[in-house]
Every structure is written in C-alpha cells, then in structure tokens.
Amino acid sequence: MAKITFDGIEVEVPDGTTILNAARQIGGSIVPPAMCYYTPLKGSGGKCRACLVRVAAGSTKDPRPMPKLVASCVTPVQDGMVVENTKSEQVLDVRKGIVEMLLINHPLDCPVCDQAGECDLQNFAFEHGVSTTRYQEERRTFEKIDIGPLIQLHMTRCILCYRCVYTADQIAKGDRVHGVLGRGDAAEIGTYIENIIDNDFSGNVIDVCPVGALTDKTFRFKQRVWFTKPVNAHRDCPKCAGNVTLWYKGKDVLRVTARKNEYGEVNEWICNECRFDKKETADWTIEGPAHIDRSSVISANHYELPVLNQSVIADLPESTQRDLEKNPPLKLG
Amino acid sequence: MGRKLLTEHINVEGIDTLEVYRKHGGYRSVEKALKTMTPDEVVEEVKKSGLRGRGGAGFPTGMKWSFLAKPEGVPRYLVCNADESEPGTFKDRQLMSKLPHLLVEGMITSSYALGANTSYIYIRGELLYVLRILEKAIAEAYAAGFLGKNILGSGYDLDLHVHPGGGAYICGEETALLESLEGKRGNPRNKPPFPAVQGLYARPTVVNNVESIAAVVPIINDGGEEYAKIGVGRSTGTKLFSACGHLNKPGIYEIELGLPVEEFIYSDEYCGGIWKGRDLKAVVAGGSSVPILPKDLILKTAAGEQRLMTYESLSDGGFVTGTMLGSGGFIAMDETTCIVRNTWSFSRFYHHESCGQCSPCREGTGWLEKVLHRLEHGHGHMEDIDLLVSVAKQIEGNTICPLGEAAAWPVAAAVRHFRDEFEWHVTHAKEAAQPGAVYQSKSVLV
Numbered sequence: 001m002a003k004i005t006f007d008g009i010e011v012e013v014p015d016g017t018t019i020l021n022a023a024r025q026i027g028g029s030i031v032p033p034a035m036c037y038y039t040p041l042k043g044s045g046g047k048c049r050a051c052l053v054r055v056a057a058g059s060t061k062d063p064r065p066m067p068k069l070v071a072s073c074v075t076p077v078q079d080g081m082v083v084e085n086t087k088s089e090q091v092l093d094v095r096k097g098i099v100e101m102l103l104i105n106h107p108l109d110c111p112v113c114d115q116a117g118e119c120d121l122q123n124f125a126f127e128h129g130v131s132t133t134r135y136q137e138e139r140r141t142f143e144k145i146d147i148g149p150l151i152q153l154h155m156t157r158c159i160l161c162y163r164c165v166y167t168a169d170q171i172a173k174g175d176r177v178h179g180v181l182g183r184g185d186a187a188e189i190g191t192y193i194e195n196i197i198d199n200d201f202s203g204n205v206i207d208v209c210p211v212g213a214l215t216d217k218t219f220r221f222k223q224r225v226w227f228t229k230p231v232n233a234h235r236d237c238p239k240c241a242g243n244v245t246l247w248y249k250g251k252d253v254l255r256v257t258a259r260k261n262e263y264g265e266v267n268e269w270i271c272n273e274c275r276f277d278k279k280e281t282a283d284w285t286i287e288g289p290a291h292i293d294r295s296s297v298i299s300a301n302h303y304e305l306p307v308l309n310q311s312v313i314a315d316l317p318e319s320t321q322r323d324l325e326k327n328p329p330l331k332l333g
Numbered sequence: 334m335g336r337k338l339l340t341e342h343i344n345v346e347g348i349d350t351l352e353v354y355r356k357h358g359g360y361r362s363v364e365k366a367l368k369t370m371t372p373d374e375v376v377e378e379v380k381k382s383g384l385r386g387r388g389g390a391g392f393p394t395g396m397k398w399s400f401l402a403k404p405e406g407v408p409r410y411l412v413c414n415a416d417e418s419e420p421g422t423f424k425d426r427q428l429m430s431k432l433p434h435l436l437v438e439g440m441i442t443s444s445y446a447l448g449a450n451t452s453y454i455y456i457r458g459e460l461l462y463v464l465r466i467l468e469k470a471i472a473e474a475y476a477a478g479f480l481g482k483n484i485l486g487s488g489y490d491l492d493l494h495v496h497p498g499g500g501a502y503i504c505g506e507e508t509a510l511l512e513s514l515e516g517k518r519g520n521p522r523n524k525p526p527f528p529a530v531q532g533l534y535a536r537p538t539v540v541n542n543v544e545s546i547a548a549v550v551p552i553i554n555d556g557g558e559e560y561a562k563i564g565v566g567r568s569t570g571t572k573l574f575s576a577c578g579h580l581n582k583p584g585i586y587e588i589e590l591g592l593p594v595e596e597f598i599y600s601d602e603y604c605g606g607i608w609k610g611r612d613l614k615a616v617v618a619g620g621s622s623v624p625i626l627p628k629d630l631i632l633k634t635a636a637g638e639q640r641l642m643t644y645e646s647l648s649d650g651g652f653v654t655g656t657m658l659g660s661g662g663f664i665a666m667d668e669t670t671c672i673v674r675n676t677w678s679f680s681r682f683y684h685h686e687s688c689g690q691c692s693p694c695r696e697g698t699g700w701l702e703k704v705l706h707r708l709e710h711g712h713g714h715m716e717d718i719d720l721l722v723s724v725a726k727q728i729e730g731n732t733i734c735p736l737g738e739a740a741a742w743p744v745a746a747a748v749r750h751f752r753d754e755f756e757w758h759v760t761h762a763k764e765a766a767q768p769g770a771v772y773q774s775k776s777v778l779v
Contacts, residue, residue, distance in 0.1 A: 046523035047691050049731050068730045074523040097727035101696040134720055137703040160689060179518065180689070183501070185699045187689035 002079040006030065007087050019072035019083055020051055024263065031263075032085050033095075033124050035102070035210050036161035037073035039265050044166050045073035048159065049098050050124060054091050057082035069094060092128070099129035105140045105185060106211075107156045115212030117225040120264060121159060145190050148197040150217050150276055151206060155188050158213035164193055164205040171269055172199040189213075200239055203275040207258050207266050218276055219247075219255040228254055230290035235283055239271040245290045246281075253279045259290070335589035336563060338551040338571050339544070343431045349466060351473040354434040362442045362553035363479055367487040370553075375446035379549060381557030383569035388414060388505075388542030389620065389660040390735075391644045394549075400529045401447055402537040410538040411449040412514065413440060413546050415456040415463075416498050416505035419620040420682055421662030424573035425543040427585050429456075430463045432547075433470035437493065439546035441479060442553055444491050447539055451492050455510050458498040467495050502686035506734045507540040508532075509688065520690045521734035542660075544573055565591035568643035572661055579613075579667035581605035592642045594618075595632050598665060611667040614774075615750075618647055619659020621679045622739030624746030625672070626656050627774065652746065671771050672754050676747040677705035683740035694737040697728040701744055708758045711766030718755045722748050750774075 003012045006023050007030045013022045021039075023031045032053055037045035051073045055066040060080025069091060072083070085091055103125060110116040142155040165179040173196075180187050193214070196202050205214050228247040235242045247255040256275045258266040278284065347353040354360070366375050380395030401409060413436065417425040429436055436454070444452045456464050471493055474480045482490045496514055498504045504513045508522035511533045532538020548570060552560045561569045568590040574597070577583045582605040588597065597603045598613065607613050616631040617623060633640055635654035640646050647658045666675065684702040689695040701724055707713050725741035732738070748755060757772040758765040765772070 046733060049691050049693055052731060071523060071733075076525070094727070094731055097731070098692060101692045101700075101727065104696050104700060134716075134723075135700065137700070137707075140699075159692065160695065162690075182689070183503075184684060184687035184689040185695050187695070 002077045002081070004077045004079075004081040004083060006083045007085050013077060016076050018045075019053060019055075019070070019075050019077055019081075020045075022077050023072065023083075023085065030086055032072050033120075033128065034073055034263065035120055035124060035159060036163060038163050038166070038208055039263075040267065041163060041166040041170060041208070044161075044163055046071045048102070048161055050095065050102075050128075052091060052094055052098070054084040054088045055081060056084050095128045096130055099125050100133070100135075102159050103129070103133065104135040105156075106159070107139060109157070112221075113154075113157065113212040114215045114220060114225075115157075115209075119212060120210035140185055142188055145194065147190075147194040150203065150272065151193075151197065152215045152217045152220060153190075153193065154213050154215070155190070157211050158189060159211055160187055160189075161210055163208040163210065164189060164214055167205050167208050168193055168196045168202070171204055172196040172201045200271045200273070201269055203272045204258065204266065204269050206275075207260070210264070216255060216257075216275075218279075222254050223249050230292060232259065232287040232290045233284035234287065235274065235278065235285060237271060237274055240274060241268045242270070242274060243268050244270055244274055244284075246284060246286075251281070253281060253284075335587075335592065336571065337587045338560075338563075339428065339435065339547050339573065340432070340585075340587045343427075349431065349433055349470065351434060351470070351477055354432075358554070359434055360438050360479055362550045363438055363445075364485060366442045366445055366553050367485050367489055372446045372448055375442065375553065378557040379446070379552055382548075382552040382560040383557075383564075383567060384545065384548050384552060384560070385568070385644060386542055387544035387548065387572065387661070389419070389622070389657075391658060394541065394545050397529070397541075398447060398539060400527075401539055402530045403448065404537070408451065408536055409447055409449045410533045410536055411440065411444045411447050411452040412507075412510065412533060412538055412540045413452070413454040413543060414505060414507065414510055414540050415454050415460075415543045416502075416510060417543070417660075418457055418459075418502045418505055419622060419660055419662055420679065421577055421617060421664040422575055422620045422660045423577075424575045424585050424661055426457075426460055426463060427575075428543060428547060428573065429460075430466050433463075433466045434474070435547045435550060436467070436543055437470050437474050437479070439549045440493055441474075441484070441491060443539075443541065443546050443549050444493075445489055446549075449539075450490050451494070453514060453533075454493070454495045455504070455514055456495055456497055457505075458500045461497065464495055464497050471495065501688070502682075503688045503734070503736060506736060509734065510540065511538065520688050521736075523733055563589050565641060565643050566645055568645060568658075572642070572658075574642070574661045574663045576604050576663040576665070578663075578665040579608050579611065579670070580665050581608050588642060590641075590643050594640045594642055594647075597642055597663075604665070607665065607667050609667075611669065613665060614668045614670055615666045615672065617662070617664040617666075617743070618656050620662035621664070621682065622735075622742060623657040623659040624652055624655075624742050625676075625750065626654075626746075627750050630654055630750070631656075652742070653749070656746070668773065669769075669771055671709075672747055672751040672774065673705065673709050673758050673765070676744055677702065677709045679743045680705050680740065683736065687736060687740070691733045691737075693728045694732045694740065697724055697737070698740045700724050701728075701740065705744070708755060709765070711758070711762035713755075713759045713762065715756070715759050717759070718748060718752065721745075721755075 009026050032051035035048035035050045052069040053072045057063040059078030147153045228249050231246045233246050244256050245259050246253045258270045342357045376398050384394045385391045503509045504519040506521045509519040513519035528538045571587050575585050599606045613628045615627050617625050634649045644658045648655045680702040684698040687694045687698045704717050725745040728737045729741040751774045754772045754774040
C-alpha cells in the first residue's frame with residue numbers, strides 16, 4: 001500500500017495505482033480531467049496531457065519534486081508522494097494551454113454535432129479553457145471516409161486519443177491493419193476502424209470516443225441529447241451482458257448506449273444488436289432513471305434531481321441551482 | 334592538433350575491411366575485455382572515463398549502464414541508436430560508413446559489459462548504403478570469430494543485427510526507436526518504466542548513440558583514466574562535431590573537448606572562418622534542437638569568459654544566454670542569413686516530424702510553423718511575436734518525449750535574441766517578404 005497526499009487530502013491505495021485512479025478514490029472536483037485515458041482499455045492514456053499534475057514530492061525516500069508535470073493517468077504512485085492538481089497555478093495554466101491546443105484544429109461545430117451535451121472536450125473546455133482563440137490559420141480537414149451504415153466518422157473532430165484504436169484491438173478483435181495513419185497533425189484513424197466494422201462489438205467505439213468523431217448513424221440528427229431522457233434497462237442477450245441505457249424522447253427509444261460511470265467509462269461493453277436493433281420499449285426490462293454526473297448539461301434537464309451531495313451540487317450550473325432552491329432535492333437513505 | 338581517438342585511421346585505404354582494420358589495432362578492445370576483464374570491470378572503466386552520451390542529452394554512459402536492471406534468467410539488450418536525422422548533424426553517418434568495424438567492435442565490447450547476447454543497430458532508413466557497409470563488416474566479424482557463439486573462446490555469445498528505420502525523425506527518440514524495432518508504429522512511450530527496466534520486448538535495454546559506443550573502444554584500449562585526462566572538467570574525451578553552414582571548411586572534426594569556440598570557427602586547422610570574408614551572425618551549436626546564439630554570445634559567455642566546446646561552457650547561462658552541446662551539429666550562419674526564415678525552416682521540420690501522439694506537440698508544432706510562415710511572408714502582426722513565445726512555452730515540458738522541446742526551444746531562443754528582426758518583419762512586411770531580404774539584428778539581449 002502507498003499513502004499519497006493529493007491536493008492536501010491523504011489517500012491510501014495499492015502499489016502500482018496511477019495518480020489519477022488514486023484521485024478518483026477521493027472523488028469530487030479535484031479529479032484531473034482525462035480525455036484519452038480509459039480504464040478498461042489497456043495501454044490507453046498519456047496522450048492528451050489534460051491530466052498533467054505537479055508532483056511536489058516524489059516519495060518518502062526521495063522527496064524531491066519531479067522536474068516536469070507528469071501525466072497522472074500513467075504515472076504510478078510512490079509512498080509519500082505529494083501531488084498538486086487544482087492547488088497549483090502552473091497545472092491550471094498548462095491545462096488552459098492544452099484546451100487551446102485541442103481546440104485549434106477542432107471544427108467547433110457543436111451546434112450540429114450529435115455529441116454536444118455529452119462531449120468530454122466540450123466539458124473540458126467549459127471547465128478549464130478560455131473563451132477566445134488566438135488561432136487564425138486554416139483548420140485541418142480530411143478526405144471523408146464512409147465506414148458503413150452504423151457508425152459515422154468525422155475525422156475533423158478527432159483529438160487522436162487512440163481509444164477507438166484500442167477498442168478495435170482489444171474488444172472488437174479486428175484484423176489489425178493500422179491504428180493511426182500519417183503523422184503529426186495529419187494523422188488520422190481510418191481503415192483500421194473500418195476493418196472491424198462487421199464485428200459484433202464495433203459499436204463500442206461510439207461510446208469510447210470522447211468527442212463527436214465517431215457517432216451513432218441511427219441516432220444522427222434525431223435529437224439533442226439534453227432533450228432525451230436516460231433510463232437504465234436490461235435484456236437477456238446471448239452475446240453481451242445486456243445492461244444498457246435507453247435514451248427516450250416521449251415514448252420513443254432514440255438511442256441505446258452502454259452504461260457509463262461518472263468518468264464516462266463503460267464497464268460492460270454491449271453488442272451491436274442491443275445497440276442498433278433493439279429500439280422498442282418491449283425489447284427491454286426497464287430499471288429506472290439513469291444518473292448522470294459531472295458537469296454534463298444532461299444532468300441539468302430537471303429530469304432527475306441530483307442526490308444530495310455537496311460536491312455534485314457545487315459543480316451544477318447556476319440555473320439548476322436556482323431550480324434546486326425552489327424544489328429541494330430528494331434525500332436518499 | 335588535438336588527439337584523435339576515433340578518426341585517427343579514417344582515411345586509410347581499405348579501413349572498412351577487417352584485415353586493414355586489424356592491422357591498425359582493431360578489435361584489441363574485444364580481446365582485452367573478453368580475455369582479461371569481467372563485465373563489471375568494463376562498466377567500471379567506462380564510468381572512470383567520464384564518457385557522456387554523444388546523442389544529445391549528455392547523460393554519463395557508465396551511469397546509464399549501471400542502471401540496467403539485471404533480473405535472473407531474463408535477456409538484456411543493447412541497442413545502438415544510429416537514427417541520426419537531426420538537421421545539421423551528420424557525424425554518425427560518416428563514422429559508420431568509413432569505420433564500420435569501429436562500431437561493430439564497440440558493440441561487442443559494450444554488449445559484453447552489459448551481458449547482452451543479442452544486440453541491434455537501428456539505422457536511419459535513408460542510410461541504406463551505410464547499412465550495406467555495416468552488414469558486410471558484421472559478416473566479416475562473424476567469419477573471424479568476433480561474433481557468434483563462444484567469441485574468442487571466452488564462452489560469451491553475441492548476435493548483432495542491423496535494422497533500418499522507416500524514415501521518421503521521431504524514431505531517434507529511444508522509446509520510439511524500441512517500438513519501431515518491435516515492428517510497431519514509432520510512437521514514444523510514456524516513462525516510467527524506463528528502458529533500463531522495460532525496454533525492447535519489455536526487457537531491460539540500454540540505448541546508446543553510435544559515437545558513445547565507438548568511444549568505448551579507446552576507453553578499453555587505453556583505460557578510462559587515460560581517456561578522462563582529455564577534456565575539461567566533466568566534459569572528457571574527444572567529440573565529433575559536424576560543422577556546416579557558411580564556413581570555409583565545413584566537415585566533420587574530432588576535437589578534444591575544451592577547445593575554444595572561437596578557435597574552432599576561425600582557426601585554419603578547423604573550420605577556417607566564415608566564407609567569402611563575411612561576418613558571423615549566429616550559431617546553432619548542437620543540432621537544430623538547441624537554442625540559437627548570436628555571435629557575441631557564442632564566442633563569449635554573458636560573464637565575458639571565453640566559451641569552450643564543452644557541455645558545461647556551452648550551457649553556461651542556461652537558456653537565457655546559453656545553449657547546449659547537443660549532438661554536435663554545428664551550424665554557422667553569416668550576416669546574410671534571415672533568422673526568421675531560418676527559424677521557420679526548423680519549425681517546418683518539427684511540424685513534419687511530430688508523431689502526433691500527444692496534443693501539445695501535434696497541434697503546437699503546426700501552429701508555430703504557420704505563424705512563422707506568416708511572419709516570413711509579410712502577413713504577421715506584432716502580437717504574433719509574443720504568441721510564438723507563448724505557444725513554445727505551452728509545448729515545452731508538457732509532452733511525452735523531447736521532440737516538443739526540440740521544436741519549442743529554437744523558436745523561443747530566436748525570438749529572445751533576435752526580437753528586433755522579427756519586429757522588422759512586421760513593420761517592413763513587404764520588404765521582408767522579398768527573397769534574400771535580411772535585417773541586421775542589433776540587440777543581443779534585452
């Protein structure tokens with residue numbers, strides 16, 4: 001076991017745990033954002049640099065600070081480590097810079113993007129970025145690739161987190177051709193994802209994508225996500241666990257996704273049949289409303305009142321906070 | 334004339350054959366190490382020599398070797414980084430093509446010291462003809478019993494392979510090199526784990542530059558202490574410098590560390606001064622990644638002392654008034670050089686070579702290049718100059734591998750030392766956009 005101090009809070013975690021996962025054990029608003037790290041995918045992380053933190057003391061044995069900021073998602077803890085995240089001006093400044101870098105080539109077409117409202121990049125930019133840009137050059141564009149009838153690829157929105165590549169490799173078990181083609185800001189995903197498209201689990205690349213680069217074609221342009229209502233449901237599926245979230249508009253199931261935890265990570269992958277073919281309420285056993293955390297605008301849809309929890313309420317937009325004052329939240333337990 | 338430990342016989346006819354190389358004292362270090370020394374004694378000798386990595390970072394080689402994890406029953410690897418592709422650096426290419434046996438000999442002695450039974454030379458893909466030369470030398474070494482099973486009856490086995498890269502600068506970064514060697518896309522790895530613990534095929538691995546490995550040969554032949562006598566302070570031994578740019582005699586020079594920079598540039602023994610009788614404007618002392626310095630600062634430090642060709646003296650003053658020795662790619666620029674254009678050219682290189690894995694480097698290198706392009710072609714604004722500094726700062730230190738820094742440092746240094754030239758490109762945009770237009774920078778340091 002290793003004991004570390006994260007933003008002044010002590011936590012004890014097993015050896016080999018990454019700093020990010022140690023912070024997640026504390027929870028709340030001190031957890032560093034992660035755009036590329038994805039717990040169930042081996043090898044992910046370290047790429048987006050959104051989760052950089054300052055290590056003020058390396059360990060009890062060697063209490064020197066680390067010379068550079070480290071990626072908390074891939075750096076293992078050491079006993080006696082002291083980490084600064086929101087307490088360090090340097091970290092917050094660098095994070096602003098990372099938002100700027102991620103956005104300079106992003107099309108910012110949120111008004112027509114299906115991911116808007118549940119987009120990690122949108123949330124990240126909202127929480128950490130600045131409202132103006134200093135970039136005045138042309139944004140990069142790509143040749144359009146059609147990767148089949150179920151999944152829509154918008155390469156211009158991609159932030160090259162490699163999550164879909166790892167999903168294709170580890171979950172959908174495709175014939176590995178190429179993960180990422182090209183180099184630098186001309187790098188693109190493409191043929192590799194296209195090659196696994198027939199696999200029963202290929203739809204999961206939609207759920208892992210932090211931005212709107214890979215979206216559900218059967219849900220395309222149907223509805224803004226914050227107007228839909230998430231409901232947990234399950235069915236007896238021979239291929240997968242069958243635990244999903246249904247997204248309702250009125251009586252219609254517009255979309256089926258896997259269930260995500262508060263960090264947007266899927267723990268149970270679902271098959272393409274559950275995702276794309278079962279869009280009737282009769283196909284499912286309804287469990288109840290799905291809880292949406294963090295700063296997503298979906299949680300501001302007055303649909304489900306948040307559980308009384310100080311850290312969640314502190315993050316809520318002002319409009320919701322006003323509503324909450326009028327209608328006090330339910331007390332559970 | 335300084336002593337030449339590596340290149341003494343470089344111009345001997347037929348030195349690339351084993352026979353001639355043996356006549357000039359070749360493979361003595363292998364015989365000495367394998368017959369009279371234990372591996373630890375070889376490592377100790379390299380430590381005593383004070384040899385520092387010749388690839389750019391200048392990390393002590395002996396110390397790097399002693400960090401190698403040695404778990405029981407797990408193979409270890411030595412990998413030679415011959416992916417030399419830094420603009421301005423061309424020393425390894427010459428060393429390998431003229432003296433292939435020197436590298437092979439160094440690889441055998443070094444592998445023995447590290448207990449590696451399989452070693453690799455990862456060579457830049459464009460140097461196909463050098464690869465052929467090396468393969469011929471390795472075949473000769475196998476035939477003579479210097480490679481293979483039971484070398485010289487010592488019971489030590491070694492296989493040596495040469496592997497060509499696919500044409501990417503990033504594969505010169507040690508972990509990207511290992512990925513590429515494993516047959517994967519050459520993306521740098523997150524560290525830790527370091528290669529000394531989990532390197533090639535997740536086994537303990539040492540990655541060394543060609544020149545570092547070649548330097549092991551004279552160290553074992555003459556002893557580490559003898560080697561350490563050459564040089565100044567912690568910069569011991571000799572170093573190859575590839576001098577290029579506006580010099581009378583560009584080329585590769587093996588110098589004893591500690592030579593004054595002024596002597597290196599102006600002495601007839603070395604570069605012979607600036608061509609066409611012109612004045613020196615600026616120098617990039619260690620390959621395109623290191624900060625550029627104006628004439629006044631490269632010849633003398635900010636404190637007014639003479640600047641020497643050593644790791645310490647070149648980095649005197651930090652990045653404010655100093656630079657780095659780097660890989661020894663010495664680029665001299667005369668008074669007709671446009672610093673903005675030159676910086677744009679470097680920037681274009683890093684934009685093209687960024688692997689695109691982590692966001693600050695992928696997006697930032699392109700941004701720097703575009704802003705510099707704008708400035709050079711007369712479409713810049715005054716704010717762009719501060720923007721360059723700010724973007725460089727956002728990249729520096731926040732990336733997975735040092736390529737981000739290599740892209741940011743030259744830009745930041747050019748603005749630091751030649752700010753008035755950048756400003757002139759904004760105020761005299763039309764003039765500056767003309768081919769060959771040059772402004773004579775007046776400020777050294779504000």
